[in-house]
Amino acid sequence: MSAPVLIGYFEHEAQVLAATRAVREAGHDLRDVYTPYAVHGLDDAMGLKPSRLTWVCFGAGLLGCTLALSLQLYTSVVSWPLNVGGKPFNSFPAFIPVTFELTVLFAALSTVAAFLVRARLFPGKKLQTLPRVTDDRFAIVIAPRQSPESLEAAEDLLRRHGAVATDLKEVGP
Amino acid sequence: MSQQHLSPLRVPLVTEPRTLGQLTEEICAPMERAPTWKWWAAFAIAVSVLGTGAGIVAYQVGTGIGVWGLNKTIGWAFDITNFVFWVGIGHAGTLISAILFLFRQKWRTSINRAAEAMTLFAVMCAALFPVIHMGRPWLAFWVLPYPNTRGSLWVNFRSPLLWDVFAISTYFTVSAVFWYVGLIPDLATVRDRLKAGAKKAVFKVLSLGWTGSHRTWSRYETVYLLLAGLATPLVLSVHTIVSMDFATSVIPGWHTTIFPPYFVAGAVFSGFAMVLTLMIITRVVLGYEHLITLRHLENMTKVIIVTGGIVSLAYATEFFIAWYSGNPYERFAFMNRAFGPYAWAYWIMVTCNVVSPHLFWFKKIRTSPAAIFALSLVINVGMWFERFVIIVTSLHRDFLPSSWSMYTPTMVEVGTFIGTFGLFFTLFLLFVRVLPIISIGEVKSVLGFARNPHEHAEAHPSTHAPARDVSTEPSSPRLHPPLAIATRKDVPV
Numbered sequence: 001m002s003a004p005v006l007i008g009y010f011e012h013e014a015q016v017l018a019a020t021r022a023v024r025e026a027g028h029d030l031r032d033v034y035t036p037y038a039v040h041g042l043d044d045a046m047g048l049k050p051s052r053l054t055w056v057c058f059g060a061g062l063l064g065c066t067l068a069l070s071l072q073l074y075t076s077v078v079s080w081p082l083n084v085g086g087k088p089f090n091s092f093p094a095f096i097p098v099t100f101e102l103t104v105l106f107a108a109l110s111t112v113a114a115f116l117v118r119a120r121l122f123p124g125k126k127l128q129t130l131p132r133v134t135d136d137r138f139a140i141v142i143a144p145r146q147s148p149e150s151l152e153a154a155e156d157l158l159r160r161h162g163a164v165a166t167d168l169k170e171v172g173p
Numbered sequence: 174m175s176q177q178h179l180s181p182l183r184v185p186l187v188t189e190p191r192t193l194g195q196l197t198e199e200i201c202a203p204m205e206r207a208p209t210w211k212w213w214a215a216f217a218i219a220v221s222v223l224g225t226g227a228g229i230v231a232y233q234v235g236t237g238i239g240v241w242g243l244n245k246t247i248g249w250a251f252d253i254t255n256f257v258f259w260v261g262i263g264h265a266g267t268l269i270s271a272i273l274f275l276f277r278q279k280w281r282t283s284i285n286r287a288a289e290a291m292t293l294f295a296v297m298c299a300a301l302f303p304v305i306h307m308g309r310p311w312l313a314f315w316v317l318p319y320p321n322t323r324g325s326l327w328v329n330f331r332s333p334l335l336w337d338v339f340a341i342s343t344y345f346t347v348s349a350v351f352w353y354v355g356l357i358p359d360l361a362t363v364r365d366r367l368k369a370g371a372k373k374a375v376f377k378v379l380s381l382g383w384t385g386s387h388r389t390w391s392r393y394e395t396v397y398l399l400l401a402g403l404a405t406p407l408v409l410s411v412h413t414i415v416s417m418d419f420a421t422s423v424i425p426g427w428h429t430t431i432f433p434p435y436f437v438a439g440a441v442f443s444g445f446a447m448v449l450t451l452m453i454i455t456r457v458v459l460g461y462e463h464l465i466t467l468r469h470l471e472n473m474t475k476v477i478i479v480t481g482g483i484v485s486l487a488y489a490t491e492f493f494i495a496w497y498s499g500n501p502y503e504r505f506a507f508m509n510r511a512f513g514p515y516a517w518a519y520w521i522m523v524t525c526n527v528v529s530p531h532l533f534w535f536k537k538i539r540t541s542p543a544a545i546f547a548l549s550l551v552i553n554v555g556m557w558f559e560r561f562v563i564i565v566t567s568l569h570r571d572f573l574p575s576s577w578s579m580y581t582p583t584m585v586e587v588g589t590f591i592g593t594f595g596l597f598f599t600l601f602l603l604f605v606r607v608l609p610i611i612s613i614g615e616v617k618s619v620l621g622f623a624r625n626p627h628e629h630a631e632a633h634p635s636t637h638a639p640a641r642d643v644s645t646e647p648s649s650p651r652l653h654p655p656l657a658i659a660t661r662k663d664v665p666v
Contacts, residue, residue, distance in 0.1 A: 013621065033387040036193060036362070037617040043391050051395040057403075075318060075327035084331055097336040097414050101343040104407045108347045108400055112354055115396040116381065119389040121357070125382025133385040134362040136193035 005031060006142045006151065007130065007167040008158030013039050016138040019161035020045040023142060028154050031141040034133035056114040057107050064106025068099040186280055186619045189463035193617050197362060200611045203459050204363065208606060211458070219598035226592010230305055233585050238308050240585045246578040247568045251586040252306045253418075254560040258443070259299035259593065260341065260415055261436075261556060264408055265444025266292025267348060270355070271404035274397075279622060280472060282615035283464045286359075287455065288448050289352040290610070294600040295447070296345045298593040303337070305589065333417040340414040347407055351400045357383050358393075358614040412437045419563065426506035426567030429494070431487055438483035442526070443556035445473050445480070449549040451601065453542050455610065464611055467540050474533040474545060477552065481530030484559075488527065502572065510566040514579060518562050525555020 010016040016033065023030050024047060033042060043050075072095040076082070081089040116122065130139045140163075144154045155166050191199070208216075233240050243250060266288040273281040304310045316338045318328050328335050361383035364376035383389070416436035419427035449470065456465040495507040510519050529551050538544045570577045604610065 034385040035387055035390060036197075036385060037358070037614040038390045038394050039387070039618070042387050046387060046391075048388065048391050051392045053392060053395050054399060057399045071318065072330045075325075076330055079325055080327055082329070084329060087331060091331050094331040097333075097410070097417075098330055098339045100410055101336075101339040101407075104403050104410075105343045105346060108350060108403050111396055111399050111403075112350050115354075115392055119392055121381035121383060121389070123378040123381055127377070127382055127384070129361075129365060129384050132365075134358070134365045134383070135197045 003143055004168050004170050006144050006154050006158070007169055008140045008142070008155075008161075008163035009130075009132075009165045009167070010138040010140070010162055011136070011164055012162065013138070015162035016140065017041055017045050019140055019158060019163070022157055022161055023140060023154070026153070026157055028150075028157075029143040029145075031143050034130050034139040034141070036134055036136060036138070039138070053111055053114055053118070057111040060110030061103045061107035063110075065099055065103040067106070068102035069095060072098060183622070184468065186282070186466075186468075186622045187463060187616065188466050191463075191620060193620065196617055196620065197366070197613055199461075199464075200609050200613050200616070201363060201366060203605060204607060204609065205366075212602065212606070216599070216602045219595050219602055222591060222595030223599050224595070226589060226595050229585055229588040229592060230301075233305065233589070234308070234310060238306065240583060242581050242583045242586060244578050244580070246571060246576050247565060247580040249568065250561075250565050250580050251582045251590065252302045254557065254564055255590050255593065256299050256302035257415055257436075257560045258557050259295045259302075261412065261440035261443045261560075262447045262553075263292040263295035263299065263344075263348075263444065264412060264437070264440035265448045266290070266295075267344075267351075267404050267408040268441055268444065269448070270351060271401040271408065274401040275405060278472075279619045280469055282619050283461075283611050284448065284452060284469055285615070286352075286355065286608075286612045287452065287604075287610045289348065289355070290604045290608075291448060291451060291601065292348050292444075293345070293352060294597050294604075295444075296341065296348065297600070298597050300341055300345070301593060301596075302589075303334075333414065333421050336414045337418060340411045344407060344411045347400070347404055351404055354393075354396060354400065355612060355615075356608065357381060358385070358390075359609045359612060361385065362613050363609060409437055412440045419567075424567050424571075425500070425502040426491075426510065426563065429491065431490055435484065435487035438480045438487070439526075439556060439559060442477060442480035442484055442530075443553055445476050446549040446552035446556070449473055449477075449545055450553070453546045453549070455605065457542075459605075459610075461611065464616060467542070470542060470545055471539045474539045474548075477530050478533050481526060481552075485527040488523070505570075506567055509570050510562060513566065513570065515562065515566045515569070518558050519566070522555055522558040522562050525551050526559060529555070 008019065010019065013035075016035065016039065020030065020033055020042060024045070030046060033039075033046060035042070073090060076091065076095075077089045083089075084091075087094075130141075131137070133139050140158065142154055142158075144151045151168075158166055187196075241251065266285075269281050269288040270285040270292075274285075304313050307313055316328060316335065318330075328338075357380060360376055360380035364373060364380045367373040367376060413433035413436070416432035420429060420432035422428060452465055453470065456462050492507055492511075495503045498504075510516075529548055532538050532544075532548060538548070565580050569580055
């Protein structure tokens, strides 16, 4: 089941920021905003909450740290203790560099993996791109209520904020 | 944004007025036109050097590393010098992409992509040397801790050389991921410009279905920040660990606690010199002087002054401590460095690394690309000699005068080193052809920096984007004056 969405195209960052704020204030269902670059302030305008990916990063880092220490302790103390120049089997300070590297490795790879999963980015994804939003246009996508008046109101709002074109499109969910 | 105060002290980062569309055109242009004969010439040279290097490596693997000039006294020389040299070069890329990002240095946006690519290629070159040094490179996987049939004989986690394995491989992996994440939006831009075909299919896969959705951008920014935060300590750790290969030993001249900061500063110093070498050529060849501006070059030379100062301080501190410690072996090692048989190498190092960066105090030199280019080469020579001096002079006259010796590299060693330059430039030249070498999305975000929002770009006939039609689309009455928009006729809207 797909509903038609209203798309407004803009040319300037400032316009799209103001329009996004206005769309939310007018109570329209703001689907998304498409931009050629990361527009600062748009998080606020769209009312997006801070990403929780930071927790993934922290957790994965902790996991990497634990695994790295466990591996080094297991191999050097339990599995095959080897006397290297009379150093203790548990040469803890010497284990820190590898622990640090694996902490960073786990944190970085897991964060990126979690991001790709959460943002549903994967090779071969079926594309529904709007024209020129990866080049020089900004687009606001609204799902207006199914009445001609509200559609007109939404379109008028976008036009007033500087939309150079508007478009009504059937899209998948 | 119109409510932003426009400081007169701020200068635009992109020196020519450009529209978003023009930027896309300009940055994608080199990928979309046929290579020039100059590119083919450079590529042919790079590939033949690489081929020669590969042949030499095949010879030494087939014959054994006895073909090197090492002897019982000097067991480490050219190979590890080149390893440290290349790893160091890589550091500037991460510094620009991660550390300058955390410091909110917006000028980094037009050089970070190429600098990160340089990091990856330099680390690849570096990683070759330890693998070749193994003599039997097909057993390189023995450096990894995996359960094996030798009773599960594990690697020695107390060895700095093993730390190196983890540091370099993590550094390479994280740098590659960081670089790729930065590329995704630009890959989508390129994808949307291409007409259906094999190239479009490739970019479609690589761009992972990026649509420019701000919900994704928002998460993307978080991830980018996290990666920058992770890459920053990582890059410092990498050269710290490389320096520990020496510092944890008991050889006079190596066994010093200042090695980690000394090496990291040296790495950044040489890395920025290499970035300058590459960028000064690239910006002229591709006509990017308004994106990679004189100001970028100037800023980088300032980093060189600072890191060069740290390196000079480290040289002085080493000498002071050699005297102050009262350790006769330490004293001898340093006197031998400066006045022994390798004094020529030491004084080349001092001239290139201590004296030459001070020329950058002069604004005339800082703003002359030709002078910067020449000095960047001088600094890279100096930094190579620094590693050579540290490694060879500390070893060649050891505790027992009867085993004193000299080291001269053989043609095989020199050829291998030159071969890695072939690899480096081959990869860089390919990169310039197949990927956007400037981060399109990031430069767009700083396009309005220090510019009056109402002063919009005129339809400026640039080198790559010939004058286009002024958009005739309807605009609402309360808007800015009519704008010149880079309109592409093949795409509706």
